[in-house]
Amino acid sequence: MSGATPAANSLYSDVIRDRWRRPRHRGDLPGATAVAEDVNPLCGDRVRMMLTIAPEGQISDARFVGDSCAICTASADVVADLVAGRTRSEAAALEVGDVLAVLQAEIRPTRMRCATLPLSVLAQALDGKARA
Amino acid sequence: MRLDELTRRDFPILERVVNGHPLIYFDSGASSQKPRAVLEAMNRYYERSHANVHRSIHTLGEEATELYEVARDAMQRFIGAPSREEVVFTRGTTDGLGLIAETIGRTLGKGDEIVVTELEHHSNLIPWQLIAKDRGAVLKAIPVRDDGQLDLAALDRLLTARTRVVAFAHVSNVLGTITLAKEIIAKARAVNALTVVDGAQAAPHMRLDMSALGCDFYVLSAHKMLGPTGIGVMYGRRAVLDRLEPGRGGSEMIKEVWIDHAQWNDLPWRFEPGTPPIAEAVGLTAAIEYLEKLGMDRVAEHERALTRQAMEGLSRIPGVTVYGPPVGIDRGAVVSFAIEGLHPHDVAALLDAEGIAVRAGHHCAMPLMRRLGVVGTTRATFSVFNSPDEVSRLLTAVAGLRSAL
Numbered sequence: 001m002s003g004a005t006p007a008a009n010s011l012y013s014d015v016i017r018d019r020w021r022r023p024r025h026r027g028d029l030p031g032a033t034a035v036a037e038d039v040n041p042l043c044g045d046r047v048r049m050m051l052t053i054a055p056e057g058q059i060s061d062a063r064f065v066g067d068s069c070a071i072c073t074a075s076a077d078v079v080a081d082l083v084a085g086r087t088r089s090e091a092a093a094l095e096v097g098d099v100l101a102v103l104q105a106e107i108r109p110t111r112m113r114c115a116t117l118p119l120s121v122l123a124q125a126l127d128g129k130a131r132a
Numbered sequence: 133m134r135l136d137e138l139t140r141r142d143f144p145i146l147e148r149v150v151n152g153h154p155l156i157y158f159d160s161g162a163s164s165q166k167p168r169a170v171l172e173a174m175n176r177y178y179e180r181s182h183a184n185v186h187r188s189i190h191t192l193g194e195e196a197t198e199l200y201e202v203a204r205d206a207m208q209r210f211i212g213a214p215s216r217e218e219v220v221f222t223r224g225t226t227d228g229l230g231l232i233a234e235t236i237g238r239t240l241g242k243g244d245e246i247v248v249t250e251l252e253h254h255s256n257l258i259p260w261q262l263i264a265k266d267r268g269a270v271l272k273a274i275p276v277r278d279d280g281q282l283d284l285a286a287l288d289r290l291l292t293a294r295t296r297v298v299a300f301a302h303v304s305n306v307l308g309t310i311t312l313a314k315e316i317i318a319k320a321r322a323v324n325a326l327t328v329v330d331g332a333q334a335a336p337h338m339r340l341d342m343s344a345l346g347c348d349f350y351v352l353s354a355h356k357m358l359g360p361t362g363i364g365v366m367y368g369r370r371a372v373l374d375r376l377e378p379g380r381g382g383s384e385m386i387k388e389v390w391i392d393h394a395q396w397n398d399l400p401w402r403f404e405p406g407t408p409p410i411a412e413a414v415g416l417t418a419a420i421e422y423l424e425k426l427g428m429d430r431v432a433e434h435e436r437a438l439t440r441q442a443m444e445g446l447s448r449i450p451g452v453t454v455y456g457p458p459v460g461i462d463r464g465a466v467v468s469f470a471i472e473g474l475h476p477h478d479v480a481a482l483l484d485a486e487g488i489a490v491r492a493g494h495h496c497a498m499p500l501m502r503r504l505g506v507v508g509t510t511r512a513t514f515s516v517f518n519s520p521d522e523v524s525r526l527l528t529a530v531a532g533l534r535s536a537l
Contacts, residue, residue: 011481017537043477044494044507067507069475070537114477 012070013105020070025080029063036124040117045072049079049121057088064118071111076118078102083122092126094119135426135434136519142167143517153487156522161305161333161466161513162491163355170359173418174411184407186384196410203413204400206420211350212341213367217399221408224364225332226255228351231366231403232328233259235379240296242268247290247298247325249274249282250503253305254496256330260299274300276503280307280456287319295325302334306495306509307456308439308466317346326372332356336515337435337465339428348372354412359419363412366403373399382406431516435465438514438523442467445527451534455509468509471533476508482536486529
């Protein structure tokens, strides 16, 4: 990335920076059938995941909105990417490692919750027990 | 000689190199670094004098007790408390506020009112929420004006004959606002409400005088004022402490005990159950002596200059918003800011990559974040060892961040 400092390059992968600047799946999802929202108690970041799930269990669309840092935003974008087209149970089986593999970043322990928040919101949405 | 030139070599941790850069520590508002004098005093205590206090009839026990009580005298002097009996050691500000809330809480009834403020640290909010819920009391908050000051006109409307407690921060840990403590205390007193002041952010940076302030309670933490973690102080006005039942029980705080009742110990020990943080008290004494040697007025002046430099510099950088009272209004050594298009956590991570430690997030003040309309801020806080050159390096780093991600 042109404007990035060396420091930024070592901290944030190209994938994170790209998805932070241009998230593919950010925005509202009218008609979503499963919605959940949660916050990261450490920083107050908030992510809302919205899914459209067909009666037979296929996730046809996934989007997110939220106030979140680059890592969390990129992670939410990747999660939305990964679940679209999958079944409910396939989506529920997603793990942190799957997201980190796409992000191509070494997330430090202090920021790990930033990366995992979207996954836990996804789990809540799939559970259907979360506050919408 | 500038204060940082005088003190810098006293802080061993400042020799650290972080991510290839000399450490610039701008997070003293969360926890300050410690001068060698504090570390050595604690070490010396553990190597030579450690024992439990107050009931050990042997040489070490006497020495430990003496050292512990010397800390109380030092703290009495430091905060200008009328008597040593009013200086109660706690585990820190949060512990002190919890102790006060629990102790006063027992005297509250249904419909009694507690007034806090919109800029409180959660430590001065949640204990009151718990008490309000438990006692059926009502919790109200003084709003924050756009200039970062508390809205005292609103306070006039909030105070009623049912107001029992007014609890507020002396200095905001986010905005740096120095609240109008004397006015708030006078207004609270007019309706016979007790006043509780959270001094965590004030104690390290300004001269305190409990007699002049006139509050009923004042709490602070040692670890934000160059001392160790694990110890703090609850100052309580004697007339109030005398009539309150202790909120917490245990050893030390009693005179005589039967199975079904007990007679309380004298002040201040009545409010200090259990073995206290003794080594920490020793370290606190050293921290107080260190600050006194520098002079709190000089400390305040040094940090005021750094704060002003940071505020003016940050305000000039395109895309940067600085929160709190405007330049020219006195504030604590706290500057919160935002960079357009960057999340505070990313700002902090990028600055850390250049060896600059700042804090980012909600700063345990979520209601204030909501008032500001942000998720969080990036916050730089200053101490005696920080230099104008370090502030310049922060400004340069911030100016380069907008295109960093």
